[in-house]
Amino acid sequence: MSEIRESGEPGESHKERVDRELAELLQGLRVAVTGVQVLFAFMLTLPFQAGFGKVDALGRWLFFISLMASALASICFITPAAQHRLYFRTGLKERMLRRSNELGVAGAMLLLVAMTSAVAMVTETVINNWPAALFGAAVALTGGWFWLLQPLLDLYRTRGSTSRE
DSSP states (O other): OOOOOOOBBBOOOOOHHHHHHHHHHHHHHHHHHEEEEEEEEHHGGGSSSSGGGOOHHHHEEEEEEHHHHHHHHHHHHHHHHHHHHHHTTTOOOHHHHHHHHHHHHHHHHHHHHHHHHHHHHHHHHHHHHHHHHHHHHHHHHHHHIIIIIHHHHHHHHHHTSOOOO
């Protein structure tokens, strides 16, 4: 039976593991960057729409929060690809992998802030303040659970376990 090294695949070398993990990470970021860029593009065009004048002060703050969070999430999700080009053949791939993972988590949290505030802004403009808080909270709690809390609970539960996925 083959030995598994550093939580890698059977018979996988350290370099092969880092290459595979980087490819998996970049593929995941490609999915996320598409969504955040669509939201960011929508937010950039919103102030130029005729109905934007109906948005009150609270809605404008929610808009600004969503705009900034989606811009920062875009930066977090795009940075690994940009750094990958700059680090080409420098021997810093593992450092980039760790940094890219951190940026992916930060980008996901910023995307959640952007989505929450965008939903709250639209709801506040279309319906009213209290439903905006309710629907914004629903988005924040759902994303927070699936994107952060559930994986952290899984990590906590398996901590100390000898079996790794």
